[in-house]
Amino acid sequence: MQYVEGVLLHRKSFQSKKGKQIPVVSILDDYENHSQVIDVTDFDNRVNGIHTGVKVRLPIRSRAGVSERGNAFINYVVAGEPVTVD
Numbered sequence: 410m411q412y413v414e415g416v417l418l419h420r421k422s423f424q425s426k427k428g429k430q431i432p433v434v435s436i437l438d439d440y441e442n443h444s445q446v447i448d449v450t451d452f453d454n455r456v457n458g459i460h461t462g463v464k465v466r467l468p469i470r471s472r473a474g475v476s477e478r479g480n481a482f483i484n485y486v487v488a489g490e491p492v493t494v495d
Contacts, residue, residue, distance in 0.1 A: 413438055413447055413485070414466045414494060417459055432457075434487075436467065449485040456491050464494045 418435040425431055432451045437444060449469055451457075459465055468489035474482055 410468050410488060411471060412466055413449070413469055414464070415439055415447070416464050417456065417461050418446065419461055420456075436465070447485055449487055451487045453487065455487050455489070459491060459493065466492045466494050 413436055415436040415438040418437050420432060420434050422430045422432045432454060433448050434451050434456045436447050436449060438447050449456075449467065456465070456467070467487060468491075470486045470488045472484045472486075474484060476482060
């Protein structure tokens with residue numbers, strides 16, 4: 410299993426083609442020389458009770474893909490219960 414550890418920045422949601430609201434959380438994945446913001450889809454609302462600004466360790470599944478326009482992307486999905494890190 411893969412994990413991402415970082416600060417929970419914010420929550421948002423988008424509407425699927427069938428009209429369902431899908432929650433997404435943004436996590437700041439910080440390293441010594443660089444950092445990146447990762448958007449992780451949270452289908453089961455597992456990150457719902459954690460406040461923004463808290464450092465979390467989140468188990469994820471990832472899948473690479475190519476969009477209709479030919480752009481490469483990586484899709485991240487929450488795969489288990491998050492753990493807050495001190």
